[in-house]
Amino acid sequence: MTETPIDPAIDPAAERQLLALDVNGTAYEVLCESRRTLVDVLRHDLRLTGTHVGCEHGICGACTVLVDGRPARACLMFAAQAEGARIRTVESLSGDDDGRQLSDLQQAFRDHHGLQCGFCTPGFLMLAEGFLAERPDADRAEIRELVAANLCRCTGYQSIVDAIESCATARRAKEATEATATDETPEAAEATGEER
Amino acid sequence: MKPAPFRYHRARDTEGAARLLAELGDDAKVIAGGQSLVAMMNFRLARPRHLVDIGGLRALDHLGTDSTGALRIGALTTHHTVETAPARRLGPGFDVLRAAMGWIGHLPIRTRGTVGGSIAHADATAEWCLLAVALDAELHTHGPRGPRRIPAAEFFFGSYTNALDPDELLTEIVFPRPAPHAALTEFAERRGDFAIVSAVVDLDLAGTEVRGGRVALGGVAPVPVRVPEAEQVLATGGSFADCAAAAAAAVNPPDDANGSADYRRRLIGTLVRRACEEARAR
Ligand SMILES: Cc1cc2nc3c(=O)[nH]c(=O)nc-3n(C[C@H](O)[C@H](O)[C@H](O)COP(=O)(O)OP(=O)(O)OC[C@H]3O[C@@H](n4cnc5c(N)ncnc54)[C@H](O)[C@@H]3O)c2cc1C
Numbered sequence: 030m031t032e033t034p035i036d037p038a039i040d041p042a043a044e045r046q047l048l049a050l051d052v053n054g055t056a057y058e059v060l061c062e063s064r065r066t067l068v069d070v071l072r073h074d075l076r077l078t079g080t081h082v083g084c085e086h087g088i089c090g091a092c093t094v095l096v097d098g099r100p101a102r103a104c105l106m107f108a109a110q111a112e113g114a115r116i117r118t119v120e121s122l123s124g125d126d127d128g129r130q131l132s133d134l135q136q137a138f139r140d141h142h143g144l145q146c147g148f149c150t151p152g153f154l155m156l157a158e159g160f161l162a163e164r165p166d167a168d169r170a171e172i173r174e175l176v177a178a179n180l181c182r183c184t185g186y187q188s189i190v191d192a193i194e195s196c197a198t199a200r201r202a203k204e205a206t207e208a209t210a211t212d213e214t215p216e217a218a219e220a221t222g223e224e225r
Numbered sequence: 226m227k228p229a230p231f232r233y234h235r236a237r238d239t240e241g242a243a244r245l246l247a248e249l250g251d252d253a254k255v256i257a258g259g260q261s262l263v264a265m266m267n268f269r270l271a272r273p274r275h276l277v278d279i280g281g282l283r284a285l286d287h288l289g290t291d292s293t294g295a296l297r298i299g300a301l302t303t304h305h306t307v308e309t310a311p312a313r314r315l316g317p318g319f320d321v322l323r324a325a326m327g328w329i330g331h332l333p334i335r336t337r338g339t340v341g342g343s344i345a346h347a348d349a350t351a352e353w354c355l356l357a358v359a360l361d362a363e364l365h366t367h368g369p370r371g372p373r374r375i376p377a378a379e380f381f382f383g384s385y386t387n388a389l390d391p392d393e394l395l396t397e398i399v400f401p402r403p404a405p406h407a408a409l410t411e412f413a414e415r416r417g418d419f420a421i422v423s424a425v426v427d428l429d430l431a432g433t434e435v436r437g438g439r440v441a442l443g444g445v446a447p448v449p450v451r452v453p454e455a456e457q458v459l460a461t462g463g464s465f466a467d468c469a470a471a472a473a474a475a476v477n478p479p480d481d482a483n484g485s486a487d488y489r490r491r492l493i494g495t496l497v498r499r500a501c502e503e504a505r506a507r
Pocket residue numbers: 086087088254255256257258259260261262263264300301328329330331334337338339340341342343345346348350351352353389393394395396417418419420
């Protein structure tokens with residue numbers, strides 16, 4: 030049985046719109062219905078299936094992406110609202126095209142067992158990526174508060190907190206070493222061995 | 226679930242948005258940050274036929290103090306902007322607002338959700354609604370019948386209903402005077418959830434002496450309420466504990482799945498006292 034297509038003249042809402050989206054630095058054009066959420070466009074139209082979708086009402090955080098650098102729920106945005114913004118998804122973290130070269134944050138999740146089934150992981154990665162860009166000096170208490178934003182049914186969160194904290198610590202240490210590139214000061218050495 | 230179909234319109238300025246809303250009538254809804262509306266549309270609790278996106282109206286995204294010392298917040302200012310505002314835009318007199326942001330959902334909600342959207346949505350326990358009532362905010366609107374300025378005390382009618390006409394935009398939220406000794410605190414079962422009960426206390430201090438103050442509660446009625454009985458205790462030199470007890474005795478909180486009336490009354494006692502102490506310490 031074929032469905033009768035809805036005539037846009039009768040049902041204006043059935044119209045499609047052409048959207049220009051900037052995802053991971055690539056310009057895309059997508060023809061879709063207005064009601065398409067950003068997460069559905071990412072997954073179904075752009076085939077960027079790294080971003081997951083769970084609850085579709087902002088609770089679980091599986092769909093978290095960066096919008097102009099800030100973590101946001103891709104299920105609570107229509108794709109049309111994302112025009113003009115820079116969207117980043119988990120696919121952007123890796124240094125190469127096939128995703129084999131892990132970023133420092135991804136590597137930290139791996140090292141600290143910050144994932145088990147992995148369903149929540151893209152969301153946590155983008156949450157942490159956006160957060161650390163804004164709060165590079167975040168301490169463990171702030172990171173604990175942050176991860177309350179997303180749900181993980183497997184890890185119990187401790188290992189996710191460990192991963193994010195160790196990534197933040199390593200980035201700070203790297204920065205300190207770079208700042209004192211030639212002349213290693215005791216402060217920089219101390220930052221490298223940062224306490225937990 | 227997926228939302229029902231609708232037609233998307235992008236507003237270019239406030240006038241245009243208001244005109245469009247008037248033209249489209251009851252079938253149209255404004256979308257700001259979408260942090261309440263999209264969730265409701267995904268569940269089909271809301272099925273507008275038209276969405277007017279005001280997200281791009283830069284003129285409604287601002288935050289700062291004017292020459293009278295009032296704080297003016299554009300409706301499209303996000304919770305995150307308030308939370309991270311530098312002191313020159315959000316001085317110590319309004320620290321209570323900055324500190325309250327941590328109670329609203331989580332970071333990814335706060336980066337998109339707006340002050341105006343919270344107030345227009347009018348959830349009975351939303352932090353912005355409570356702050357607006359507690360600190361006598363004035364809500365500026367723009368509609369086909371011209372601009373209006375509505376005191377927060379007259380704005381909220383019941384949960385999810387308020388004085389905004391369907392074709393009217395909330396444009397600015399004005400907090401008329403600094404509240405340097407004010408605090409918001411609340412209780413929810415999980416961090417980031419809407420509060421079961423929330424409290425704001427704004428003290429008038431002379432040195433360390435309490436001369437009076439305002440006490441307001443969320444989650445105890447369909448709209449945030451001031452509690453004159455508790456304010457009376459502060460004005461007559463009573464203790465914080467007496468103020469908290471007076472607040473708990475004065476209101477008639479709901480009995481529902483989130484907590485019994487008795488439980489809420491106990492929460493009020495604890496939270497009002499805590500808010501008094503935090504307000505004085507500020
Ligand atoms: C997981 C989660 C947790 C949350 N926790 C909290 C919480 O603890 N406390 C809290 O207060 N909120 C919470 N929120 C809601 C959040 O604060 C929203 O930002 C806010 O309620 C609505 O703002 P918005 O800009 O997203 O509005 P939208 O969702 O875009 O709109 C909400 C309503 O307001 C109308 N509207 C929006 N802007 C205007 C305007 N300028 N003029 C006229 N009408 C307008 C819309 O038509 C719609 O009816 C939570 C949301 C989620 C998803």
